[in-house]
Amino acid sequence: MSLVDGLLGPEEPEVGCDDCFAELDRYVELELAGEDPDAQLPGLRAHLAGCLACREEHESLRALLAGERG
Amino acid sequence: MGGGLTATLPDVDPVMDPESRAWVAALAGQGSDREAALDRLHALLLRAARFELGRRRGQLAGLSAAERDDLATQAADDALMGVLARLGDFRGLSRFTTWAYKFALLEAATRARRMAWRGRELPRPPEDWLAMADPDGRPEAAAEHAELLAALRAAVAEVLTPRQREVLLTVVAGRVPLDVLAERRGTTRGALYKTIHDARRKLRAHLAEAGLLTGEEVRPR
Numbered sequence: 001m002s003l004v005d006g007l008l009g010p011e012e013p014e015v016g017c018d019d020c021f022a023e024l025d026r027y028v029e030l031e032l033a034g035e036d037p038d039a040q041l042p043g044l045r046a047h048l049a050g051c052l053a054c055r056e057e058h059e060s061l062r063a064l065l066a067g068e069r070g
Numbered sequence: 071m072g073g074g075l076t077a078t079l080p081d082v083d084p085v086m087d088p089e090s091r092a093w094v095a096a097l098a099g100q101g102s103d104r105e106a107a108l109d110r111l112h113a114l115l116l117r118a119a120r121f122e123l124g125r126r127r128g129q130l131a132g133l134s135a136a137e138r139d140d141l142a143t144q145a146a147d148d149a150l151m152g153v154l155a156r157l158g159d160f161r162g163l164s165r166f167t168t169w170a171y172k173f174a175l176l177e178a179a180t181r182a183r184r185m186a187w188r189g190r191e192l193p194r195p196p197e198d199w200l201a202m203a204d205p206d207g208r209p210e211a212a213a214e215h216a217e218l219l220a221a222l223r224a225a226v227a228e229v230l231t232p233r234q235r236e237v238l239l240t241v242v243a244g245r246v247p248l249d250v251l252a253e254r255r256g257t258t259r260g261a262l263y264k265t266i267h268d269a270r271r272k273l274r275a276h277l278a279e280a281g282l283l284t285g286e287e288v289r290p291r
Contacts, residue, residue, distance in 0.1 A: 024172050029164045050267070060179065061175055
């Protein structure tokens, strides 16, 4: 992420870290099922774009589940 | 939660799969069934914590394998407490194991970030942060966004509160993890992110007013 992107953050409305954590499991399962998580959980993708810590945990959960499911 | 953070998540009726239902029943129950479920859950959380720390091996290069495994065990222990404390929040909208994993990943990631910064002074927001190399390695000052950057620098100085300025620059320009700054400040990741979010909204609004962002880029709250 460039310095400008980091300073300005995502354009779209976003949830906070607590709401992101609350829904992260569902978001990742929808992603892995090939569904559209953004339609059901608006604001999460924008938060993941703006928050490095939540983004890293999203990537980890996705990788962990993807590895389990082969 | 997150006043000012603008998206609202819908509430959906749960349809819990049988395996998840069995987990919840065992953990909410008593006796040997519960003890067995706790053991299985801890093993699952430990696996997730090890997975996370394995992904961060480079960040934890100073740790021996035994120390790293001890860190994973601590993360799994705390994740287990978190899962049990919030068992009532599980609505069955994902598998129980997926829901539980995220607690272990969070605990392990947070520990790893803090371990990597242990004993290090946090960088003070650099006075001349505009001249800093971009985190991607591009020299921003020379890049095509020079006008935007100049306006952004002025906006950071003029429209943000001192706290917003310090938090935003420490995290974005100083690349200090939110969890690390939260620990040093005695606050939470969520509270710090809210500060960053509010600062970003101010900057966007200011730049839009100056005609440097299109209307599309700053949407109503």
